[in-house]
Amino acid sequence: DSGVTQTPKHLITATGQRVTLRCSPRSGDLSVYWYQQSLDQGLQFLIQYYNGEERAKGNILERFSAQQFPDLHSELNLSSLELGDSALYFCASSAGPGKGYEQYFGPGTRLTVT
Amino acid sequence: GDSVTQMEGPVTLSEEAFLTINCTYTATGYPSLFWYVQYPGEGLQLLLKATKADDKGSNKGFEATYRKETTSFHLEKGSVQVSDSAVYFCALSDQGQAGTALIFGKGTTLSVSS
Numbered sequence: 068d069s070g071v072t073q074t075p076k077h078l079i080t081a082t083g084q085r086v087t088l089r090c091s092p093r094s095g096d097l098s099v100y101w102y103q104q105s106l107d108q109g110l111q112f113l114i115q116y117y118n119g120e121e122r123a124k125g126n127i128l129e130r131f132s133a134q135q136f137p138d139l140h141s142e143l144n145l146s147s148l149e150l151g152d153s154a155l156y157f158c159a160s161s162a163g164p165g166k167g168y169e170q171y172f173g174p175g176t177r178l179t180v181t
Numbered sequence: 182g183d184s185v186t187q188m189e190g191p192v193t194l195s196e197e198a199f200l201t202i203n204c205t206y207t208a209t210g211y212p213s214l215f216w217y218v219q220y221p222g223e224g225l226q227l228l229l230k231a232t233k234a235d236d237k238g239s240n241k242g243f244e245a246t247y248r249k250e251t252t253s254f255h256l257e258k259g260s261v262q263v264s265d266s267a268v269y270f271c272a273l274s275d276q277g278q279a280g281t282a283l284i285f286g287k288g289t290t291l292s293v294s295s
Contacts, residue, residue, distance in 0.1 A: 069224065100282060110225075110270065112282035125282055157224060159283075168213065168274065170283060172225040 070094065071173035073158050079179045085146040088176045092139055092160030098122070099141040100161075100170060101133055105154040116141055117163060148180045183208045187271050187286035194261055194293050202256040202289045204245075204271035212273040214238075214247055214254040215283065219268045228256075228269070261293045 070093035080086055092099050101113040103126075112125035116135035127133075130148075135141045145152060155177050159170040188203040206212065213232045217225040229238030234249035245256045254271060271286040 109287045110285040169227055174224040
């Protein structure tokens with residue numbers, strides 16, 4: 068158990084809908100990362116937050132957004148969903164500058180868009 | 182940009198065989214290197230890491246040495262078990278940064294039979 072939790076575990080929704088994925092980092096970790104894992108694209112970085120502020124952006128679509136709250140949990144919002152958004156979405160956390168850079172991953176949310 | 186290349190799988194071995202999974206990287210700076218393992222239906226687990234040239238990471242009988250001259254971080258294990266069957270990902274992140282995204286290889290599936 069990495070200490071990173073993600074909910075829900077599975078999500079099935081229809082095209083055009085909007086969903087929210089939730090992540091709670093390990094206790095004490097300030098950085099949260101979101102990744103997408105799909106068969107064709109592999110594991111791709113979407114976005115990083117550090118202590119409530121956006122830190123880095125990867126291949127994140129404009130239809131996707133995220134935020135990190137004062138209690139450090141994070142949410143990834145996916146809107147106007149398309150079939151191609153079906154994937155596993157992972158959250159990872161790390162301690163932050165000077166305290167540790169290893170990323171610990173949650174179990175993931177499997178999103179199926181029908 | 183930075184990238185990671187892993188050997189294509191699947192790799193199929195008998196129990197107690199020697200394992201090598203090749204990984205090479207391209208990076209402009211001095212990255213940290215990681216191996217992650219993903220068991221079926223689970224998230225990614227950090228297997229081992231190395232932060233500078235000639236560092237050897239090791240865990241659970243797995244080893245990998247950071248070779249700057251050949252830009253490689255090959256994963257080895259002397260005697261694999263059926264329980265090692267999983268997907269293995271090589272990854273890098275820029276060392277010294279406040280906290281940056283991991284760049285992953287495409288993953289190598291290992292199947293070990295008894």
